[in-house]
Amino acid sequence: MxxxxxxxxxxxxxxxxxxxxxxxxxxxxxxxHQFKACPIICGKTDQEALDNLIELEAIT
Ligand code: SF4
Structure with missing residues (x-):
């Protein structure tokens, strides 16, 4: 983009x-390229990852 x-x-x-x-x-x-996936952010499913990203965006 x-x-x-x-x-x-x-x-x-x-x-x-x-x-x-x-x-x-x-x-x-x-x-x-530098981002390394980790369970804390990515969770176990697409929905968990999306929920975590939404929360991170809201608090930063
Ligand atoms: S890693 Fe994700 S955010 Fe980065 S270019 Fe690919 S799809 Fe887009």
Whole structure:
């Protein structure tokens, strides 16, 4: 996303399976490459991850 991804907006690079279309490519943003998945943030399901992100966005 040319101006960055606003909070609460689905990234346009996600495919229908919620996988990054840029994974492994040099065009993938550096911040995305540096993020390491962890259970505290990602939870065990897509819904848990979304709930955690919404909470983090609300408190920051
Ligand atoms: S890793 Fe980055 S570029 Fe890929 S889908 Fe997630 S936010 Fe978008």
């Amino acid at each position: 040319s101006s960055g991804k606003p909070a609460g907006v689905r990234c346009i690079q996600l495919n229908e399976q919620n996988l990054c279309k840029l994974f492994g490519q040099p065009s993938r943003p550096k911040v995305c």
